[in-house]
Amino acid sequence: MSDFLTIKGITAGYGDGPAILDDAKMTVQEGKVHCIIGPNGAGKSTMMKAIAGMLPLRKGEITFKGENIAGLRPDQMLRRGIAFVPQERALFPKMTVRENLRMGGYILNDDKALSSRIDEIFDRFPILRERADQHAGTMSGGQQQTLAMARTLILRPDVVMFDEPSLGLAPKIVREMFQIVRLIADTGVTVLLVEQNAVMGLRHADWGVVLDLGRTLFEGPSAEVLADPRIQELYLGGQKVA
Ligand SMILES: Nc1ncnc2c1ncn2[C@@H]1O[C@H](COP(=O)(O)OP(=O)(O)OP(=O)(O)O)[C@@H](O)[C@H]1O
Ligand SMILES: [Mg+2]
Numbered sequence: 001m002s003d004f005l006t007i008k009g010i011t012a013g014y015g016d017g018p019a020i021l022d023d024a025k026m027t028v029q030e031g032k033v034h035c036i037i038g039p040n041g042a043g044k045s046t047m048m049k050a051i052a053g054m055l056p057l058r059k060g061e062i063t064f065k066g067e068n069i070a071g072l073r074p075d076q077m078l079r080r081g082i083a084f085v086p087q088e089r090a091l092f093p094k095m096t097v098r099e100n101l102r103m104g105g106y107i108l109n110d111d112k113a114l115s116s117r118i119d120e121i122f123d124r125f126p127i128l129r130e131r132a133d134q135h136a137g138t139m140s141g142g143q144q145q146t147l148a149m150a151r152t153l154i155l156r157p158d159v160v161m162f163d164e165p166s167l168g169l170a171p172k173i174v175r176e177m178f179q180i181v182r183l184i185a186d187t188g189v190t191v192l193l194v195e196q197n198a199v200m201g202l203r204h205a206d207w208g209v210v211l212d213l214g215r216t217l218f219e220g221p222s223a224e225v226l227a228d229p230r231i232q233e234l235y236l237g238g239q240k241v242a
Contacts, residue, residue, distance in 0.1 A: 036048075166195065
């Protein structure tokens with residue numbers, strides 16, 4: 001279906017523990033926003049970690065632009081163009097906004113290019129320019145999330161993965177965060193999202209993936225996921241979504 005990024009039959013777990021992902025799959029289309037939903041403990045974060053190379057795969061394939069990239073390390077995934085913002089955001093709280101952005105581009109090894117890319121980020125996210133010299137840890141949750149997302153863009157990735165970007169944010173800020181997601185996708189970057197607020201996540205996505213007990217139960221256009229009565233009952237809090 002897609003020869004961009006395909007995740008097929010992946011099985012993975014932590015250490016010698018049980019398989020947390022069991023035959024999970026996902027089709028990723030270039031330039032689209034994808035939202036992974038599912039109950040707590042379903043394996044959503046584990047799925048992102050597995051794609052990012054942070055967990056060894058026991059089985060399965062990850063193909064990206066025609067190549068099997070399963071088994072690559074996180075830094076190799078990053079160099080291939082797949083960036084990841086974990087649930088805990090992983091900023092350096094005692095560093096400034098600018099320093100955090102510099103850290104995002106350290107593998108460039110080119111100071112001039114890095115500075116000009118940071119300038120581009122400041123043009124796209126003016127709030128970060130305003131806060132350039134502020135310690136990241138002293139900013140609001142929304143600003144920190146903006147920084148975490150913007151930082152991935154320094155390396156001009158093809159794919160960005162955001163785990164629960166709306167976590168702990170006020171509703172108004174959550175809406176802004178989804179606008180940023182759309183902005184990123186509009187520049188041609190493919191987005192994978194995990195969202196606790198499944199209805200809202202799916203409404204802002206093109207493609208929906210339902211994960212439960214480590215297995216992909218359904219994937220398809222997000223409008224179809226939202227309209228499916230069984231998915232509504234089991235995973236969307238019984239909400240009828242037109
Ligand atoms: N570092 C870890 N070591 C061992 N087990 C883990 C680890 N991280 C997660 N797990 C286990 O893997 C399972 C899936 O967790 P995961 O974090 O992927 O779920 P999730 O769908 O992201 O849930 P949530 O909605 O709560 O974020 C859970 O049973 C969890 O206890
Ligand atoms: Mg999670």
